Amino acid sequence: MPDLGTYAFAVLGSYGATILLLAALVGLSLWRGVRMRRALREVEARQGTTHA
Amino acid sequence: MIALLLRDLRLATRAGGGFGLGLAFFLLVAVLVPLGVGPEPALLARIAPGILWVGALLACLLSLDRIFALDFEDGSLDLLATAPIPLEGVVAVKALAHWLVTGLPLTLLSPVLGLLLNLPGPGYVWLMLSLALGTPALSLIGAFGAALTVGLKRGGLLLSLLVLPLYMPTLIYGAEAVRRGADGQGALTALLLLAGITAGAAALLPFSAAAAIRVNLR
Amino acid sequence: MQTSAGLLPWVAGLSALCLTVGVIWGFFFTPDDFRQGSTVKIIYLHVPAAMMAINAWIMMLVTSLIWLIRRHHVSALAAKAAGPVGLTMTAIALITGALWGQPMWGTWWAWDPRLTSFLILALFYLGYIALWSAVEDPDTAADLTSVLCIVGSVFAVLSRYAVNFWNQGLHQGASLSLDKKENVSDVFYLPLLVCIAGFVLLFVTLVLLRTRTEIRARRLQALLARERMA
DSSP: OOOOGGGHHHHHHHHHHHHHHHHHHHHHHHHHHHHHHHHHHHHHHHHTOOOO | OHHHHHHHHHHHHSTTSOTTHHHHHHHHHHHHHHHHHOOOHHHHHHHHHHHHHHHHHHHHHHTGGGTTHHHHHHTHHHHHHHSSSOHHHHHHHHHHHHIIIIIHHHHHHHHHHHHHTTOOTTHHHHHHHHHHHHHHHHHHHHHHHHHHHTTOTTHHHHHHHHHHHHHHHHHHHHHHHHHHHHHTSOOHHHHHHHHHHHHHHHHHHHHHHHHHHHHHHO | OHHHHHHHHHHHHHHHHHHHHHHHHHHHSSOOBTTTBGGGGGHHHHHHHHHHHHHHHHHHHHHHHHHHHHOOHHHHHHHHHHHHHHHHHHHHHHHHHHHHHHHHHSOSOOOOHHHHHHHHHHHHHHHHHHHHHHOOSHHHHHHHHHHHHHHHHHHHHHHHHHHHHHOOOOSOOOOOOTTSOSSSOHHHHHHHHHHHHHHHHHHHHHHHHHHHHHHHHHHHHHHHHHHHHO
């Protein structure tokens, strides 16, 4: 860890917040993606169609 | 188109039409702010331009959903859309009606409220001028927002979220004009830019609003 | 769907690579700045995020226009997908900016033109996303949000100038330019470029991923409607 001096809070806070937000965005996007895929597969199986 | 204008004006000024509501709200803002920030005259004088403009903005916001929603609900909007006058004209007329019932009274009442907020003497002319030039833009932008949300049940809050950011340039130039005028600095630039926004809104927004209404009428 | 299925792992991988390399390079292997100390390390997050916040909106504008003119459904859904990504980028820019500003300017927030413009941009994103959620019919939502995006873009530009008129500001002038001769020295510039590339690729990855999800969601909605009517 480089010596961040008095600015440790600012720098680590920034990196922390960014990583958190991006992880949340990616995570939510993936989760919704999986959910939709599963739901679509279910309904398509029920109706006997396949997707494009 | 005149018939439409008169009809809308009549509907708005009837009992239950909401006329006066905007004015009352404007007055309330002018009372609430000193209660909130303290009665010190120097402070009020400095924030008066901004408060008056924000008050005008919020007061205009109140009656926006009535521009199209009532006609949408009883089917008159469908009729208007297929009438001989272009829908863009309908939007412009309705925005004008809104202004006559909201923006214009606000402009006329503003000096009284300026008094309450200790607006410096030179500012009054600029206050009325800026409101006269800027409130039409508020009606036009508001009409656009109303057109977007006309089909929604609880569209009021969303309407505010959509319209308030669009109000910001008008607010900035309007309040700046009053502030600079009150200070004795040149307020003309701000006023011209304000007028520019109103003119641009009048040119662009009837078309966008009409497009949104057609989409919502499908 | 098939092209994006093939593309997705590559873009995702490339983005992860650039981000990792860029962030590690910038964080661990660059010196402190003469004036700003170690806070200069925030640049590797703040600048790319801010750039993407703007670029995301521009992409949404273009795809909205394509939807209105050519009626490609994917276009409208891509704009919808990009909204939350742009909003997150704006949030990152604002938060890292505040954390950077505190030690540098002595305040968490200042009504400086650039910061104010970004705050206004965040509000535009919120309105756009809210309108998509509020309207039930997907085609109506696509049309309305597209019109909002276009009118919003005009007002966003107007706001930029209005806010400059309103306050001169203390945010640093543009220090990145294409000819590299500006205020950011090489030592910081190269890892910054890698980070920018990483953020761009991340944006593309997320939009691809989210658009696929939107396409599936749309199809799901249509199939469920068909069931209800049968």
